[in-house]
Amino acid sequence: MGQELLQGTLDLMVLKVLESMGPMHGYGIARRLEQISENLLHMNQGTLYPALLRLQQRGWISSKWGASDNNRKAKFYSLTKSGRKQLMTEEENWGRTAALMQRLLAETSG
Amino acid sequence: MTQLRILFARVLGLFRRRREEHELAQEMRAHLEMLTEEIVRKGLSRSEARYAALRSFDGVEQNKESYRDQRGLLWLESFLLDVRYGLRGLARNPGFAAMAILTLALGIGANTAIFSLIDAVMLRSLPVQKPEELVEIQRLNPRTGNAANSFTNPMWEAFRAQQDIFSNVFAWGDDRFDLSNGGQVRNANSMYVSGNYFEALGVRSSFGRLISPADDQRGCPAVAVLSYGFWQENYGGAPSAAGSSISLDRHRFQIIGATAPGFLGTEVGHNFDVALPICASAYFDGKESRLDHHSWWWLQLMSRIKPQTSSGTLKAGMETLTPGVLAASLPQNWPATAQQNFLKLRLVTVPAAHGLSILRRQFKQPLNVLMAVVGLVLLIACANIASLMLARAAGRNKEIALRRALGASRTRLVRQLLTECLLVSSAGALLGLVFAYWAAGLLVRYISTARDHVFLNLAPDSRVLGFTAAIAILTGVMFGILPALRSTRASLTLAMKGKGDPEGRGRSQFSGWIVSGQVACSMVLLVCAGLFLRSFAKLITLDMGFDRNNVLLMHLNLETANVPPEQRPAVFEDLEVRLRALPGVVSASRSWNTPLTGYEWNQYIHPDAPNPPTGEASLAYFNTVSPTYFETLHMPLLAGRAFNKQDAKSTPPVAIVNQTLARQFFAGLDPIGRTFRKDEAGGKLGPPIEVVGLVKDSKYESLREDTYPTAFFPIAQITPGDGSEESFELRTGVRPSSLASQVSGAVASVNRGISVDFHTLAEQVADSLVQERLLALLSGFFGGLALLLAMIGLYGTLSYLVTQRQTEFGVRLALGAAPGSILRMVMRDMGVVLAGGLVAGVCISLATVQLLQNLLFNLHARDALTLLASAGTLAAAAFIAACLPAYRAAHVDPMVALREE
Known part of the structure; x- marks a missing residue:
């Protein structure tokens, strides 16, 4: 995967992580993203925060302060109902796009 | 959602x-x-x-x-931050802020002032209901292509009889009446209106009622409607004015109401004081009423057209009714060919939402020229502020570099610097609006003359305010954008190290461009000013053929003086004698007309000489004068004799002609003793008139005219009109206007009922040059301002450059360079900037001045002398501006300069 994230991809990934892992703080989300991508995705971790704010403003995630594993004060993000719905739509869209791209690439190379 | x-x-x-x-x-x-x-x-x-x-x-x-x-809403948040930052920055440097704001206030104010005049004269719609539905009716001469908008009353009545798409046609005609009953004349701008005038325009009354169709019938009672302003001024806005009467040219009219505020009439530039029904003109005309006159063109026609009417329908409608109107109003006493031409006239409609205006025709081009002039001045002022901004930004390099290093983006910084500029330009614009309101009022008073009082609504409307806001933003961006872009481009590391200006060379080159641009603009303005000033100088130093200084003119009217017509000449003669005897009066005379009034009296004449001119070339202009007229006006008699007491009704008719008439009608002959005849009514020739004298050429109607062939008749032999009005000329040994009260006294001692209207001949000449003087004065003022601004710009830029290169100069001096060579270096820099600007300025001038040609008198627009003088003035100014910086550069103390490094 390239260095740059596709526009909107980060949003989808964050939503997916929150769906599968439950409420998480920013650092946790960043860690999780790196783990899943097996360090292929080198992300500027700072860009995560504007994305989190964006998702909150759209009402897809909510946040509240809580304590982390080692008892540090941290903000925890969780998926809202409309966020879940949004994730479903996005997943579907993404699946369609991916399938289309696959077909197209197979066609032209074959 | x-x-x-x-x-x-x-x-x-x-x-x-x-x-x-x-x-x-x-x-x-x-x-x-x-x-x-x-x-x-x-x-x-x-x-x-x-x-x-x-x-x-x-x-x-x-x-x-x-x-x-x-x-957050970043733009709003950061905008507020930027405003705060900008205000802090300006407060830190109040001198700069004050200078920039004042310069802009003048520049933007001048632009707004001229624009508000353009708006008032050309762009504003009439303050009536749905002005866009109004059309003006014009008559087109298919042979010459000339359009005119005046109509006779029979034509208007024929129009009124039509019931077509033009059922809403209404008419009006301007006039002026004396409000006084003898003594000093007080004029009221008046108009005759058709009965449906106010109704068709949708004008309401502020009290009483307005003129209605019932008031406009032949033989109507004498009623008058006042304008709101006149009512306020003369009756204190009291409704009791209704029912009282007003005296107009010694006829009493009953006041029935006043119009609502805001309505000034249909002619832009001239408000009305009193409106009368058209039929009331009968009160002022003698036997020959203009109501039935077939060649008295005194009415203007407008119509209200339904919005969906297409231009095709309009044209077709007009074509259908034209033959009927023309046939019904054909002047019966005209010769056959003239009648045929009359019947060929075409009537057309033109949109008239902005009303009609003689002022518009007269000042359209001068106002456009002035708009361009003040625009250029503002541009030059902007350039100065841009230079200042640039120098200021250089002082801020370090701050800006630091902020970029701390994460501020370049757009953010540019936006911040621009906000500061917009603050300055907005403050300038606000102040400029105040200045403009004052200046526009002043200009209107300036173009008003005794004869022609200009009245314009100058209250700023949304168009003027929008214009001001737009130029405020435009100027702010213009003087802000380049400095902002440049100062945020600097290399971070160098700037942080305190290397004041890493691009010093580029920057000074850039300032050089700005100053060159200023020089070019100033050059154009100076050429413009030079042309108008020279043209005006030519006009006022022109040999007018008479001496305008120390002459008091009076217009006397005997109508209310109860003098029987046959005694009028004797009364005037008696007055002439009495006035001549007044202390301070050197010479007195009387005449029908005085020079440059704009009135003319002419007729075709036929000399008793071979190959006389024919057609239009045989037109001559006339005046009647008393024997001392030429002596009073200092018009030298070149041959023959002046008029004397023997020239009377009972003796054969005589005339004194000017040189032009002698040359055109008696070519190569001695005109003295020759005769000519005038065309008289009915195609007959008048009696032969003997030429007894030859007088030097003088201007008749305007200073711009080619001298008219003129014949003067003895006032005792010929009486134009009904003989109730004459003009008097008094040459005085003292200031002419100081005699006014003595003269009034002398006139009143003969008859209290005589009305007198005073002005001086010098004023009359000056009033005929309003447009030229306005252009000369304003372009001269702005040309001077542009020169000053360019000098300041050049001085500032050179000073900055010298400070930048202080070290270099110090080193050079330390190594033994002569101060003179440093001086020359700075002067050379100035020379390059100047030369670039001059070349560009000359090119722009040559390309554009042709547009001014028809505003100039006896002067070619690409006048070499004006170009040279302008370039010379600019060069001299640039040299003066460069002296101080160059001197400073040559006297840099090497030790100080090196220590600073």
């Missing part, structure tokens, strides 16, 4: 800034700490781990900034 929620969240973000800022910092700190701990667990030292964590964050502050972008 989502959009709304986002907006709401963002607006909320504006108010919770402080708390959110704290939370954001805390959240990021937590993130960094957790990341650091993770790395420490992998085995790095704490400090190395912290560093690595920071690195993976790629700039904490930058990320915070983009978070902030996401959070």
Whole structure:
């Protein structure tokens, strides 16, 4: 995967992580993203925060302060109902796009 | 829905800034700490781990900034911040702020003032209901293509009889009446209106009622409607004015009401005081009433057209009714060919939402020229402020570099600097609006003359305010954008190291361009000013053929003096004798007309000489004068004799002609003793008139005219009109206007009922040059201003350049360079800038001045002398502006300069 994230991809990934892992703080989300991508995705971790704010403003995630594993004060993000719905739509869209791209690439190379 | 929620969240973000800022910092700190701990667990030292964590964050502050972008309504938030920052910056440097704001206030004010005149004269719609539905009716001469908008009353009555798409046609005609009953004349601008005039325009009354169709019938009672302004001024706005009467040219009219405020009439530039029904003109005309006159063109026609009427329908409608109108109003006494031409006239409609205006025709081009002039002045002022901004930005290099290093984006910084500029230009514009309102009023008073009082509505409307706002923004961006872009481009490291100006060379070159541009603009303005000033000088120093100084003119009217017509000449003669005897009066005379009034009296004449001119070339202009007229006006008699007491009704008719008439009608002959005949009514020739004298050429109607062939008749032999009015000329040994009260006394001692209207011949000449004087004065003023601004610009730029290169000059001097060579270096810099500007200025001038040609008198627009003089003035000014900086450069103390480095 390239260095740059596709526009909107980060949003989808964050939503997916929150769906599968439950409420998480920013650092946790960043860690999780790196783990899943097996360090292929080198992300500027700072860009995560504007994305989190964006998702909150759209009402897809909510946040509240809580304590982390080692008892540090941290903000925890969780998926809202409309966020879940949004994730479903996005997943579907993404699946369609991916399938289309696959077909197209197979066609032209074959 | 989502959009709304986002907006709401963002607006909320504006108010919770402080708390959110704290939370954001805390959240990021937590993130960094957790990341650091993770790395420490992998085995790095704490400090190395912290560093690595920071690195993976790629700039904490930058990320915070983009978070902030996401959070609130950034533009509003940062705009408020920028305004605060800008105000702080300006407050730190109040001298700069004050100068910039004042310069702009003048520049923007001048632009707004001229624009508000253009708006008032050309762009504003009439303040009536649905002005866009109004059309003016014009008559087109198909042979010459000339259009005119005056009509006779029979034509108007024929129109009124038509019931077609033009059922809403209405008419009016301007006139002027004397409000006084003898003594000093007080004029009221008046108009005759058709009965449906106010109704068709949708004008309401502020009290009483307005003229209605019932008031406009032949033999109507004498009623008058006042304008709101006149009512306020003369009756204190009291409704009791209704029922009282007003005296107009010694006829009493009953006041029935006043119009609503805001309505000034249909002629832009001239408000009306009193309106009468058209039929009331019968009160003022003698036997020959203009109501039935077939060649007295005194009415203007307008119509209201339904909005959906197409131009085709309009044209077709007009074509159908034209033959009927023309046939019904054909002048029966005209010769057959003239009648045929009359029947060929075409009637057309033109949109008239802006009303009619003689002023518009007269001042359209001068106003456009002045708009261009003040635009250029503003451009030059902008360039000066841009130079100042540039120098100021250089002082801020370090600050800007620091802020960029701390994460401010370039757009953000440019926006911030621009906000500061817009603050300056907005302040300038606000102040400029005040200045403009005052200046526009002053200009209107300036173009008003005794004869022609100009009245314009100058209250700023949305168009003027929009214009001012637009130029405020435009100027702010114009003088702000380049300095802002340049100062944020500087290399960070160099700037941080305190290397004041890493691009010193480029910057000074850039300032050089600005100053060259200023010089070019100033050159154009100077050429413009030079042309108008020279043209005006030619006009006022022109040999007018008479001496305008120390002459008091009076217009006397006997109508209310109860003098029987047959005694009028004797009364005037008696007055002439009495006035001549007044102390301070050197010479007195009387005449039908005086020079440059704009009135003319002419007729075709037939000389008793071979090959006389025919057609239009045989037209001659006349005046009747008393024997001392030429002596009083200092018009030298070149041959023959002056009139004397023997020239009377009972003796054969005689005339004195001017040189032009002698040359055109008696070519190569001695005109004295020759005769000519005038065309008289009915195609007959008048009796032969003997030429007894030859007088020097003088101007008749306007200074711009080619002298008219003129014949003067003895006032005792010929009486134009009914003989109730004559003009008097008094040559005085003292200031002419100081005699006015003595003269009034002398006139009143003969008859209290005689009305007198005073002015001086010098005023009359000056009033005929309003347009030329306005152009000369304003273009001269702005040309001077442009020169001053360009000098300041050049001085500032050179001073800055010298300061920049102080070290270099110091080193040069230390190594033995002569101060003179340094001086020459600076002067050379100035020379390059000047030469560039001059060349550009000359090219622009040559390309554009042709547009001014028809505003000039006896002067070619591409006048070499004016071009040279302008270039010379600019060069001299530039040299003066460069002296001080050059002197400073040559006297840099090497030690001081080197120590600073």
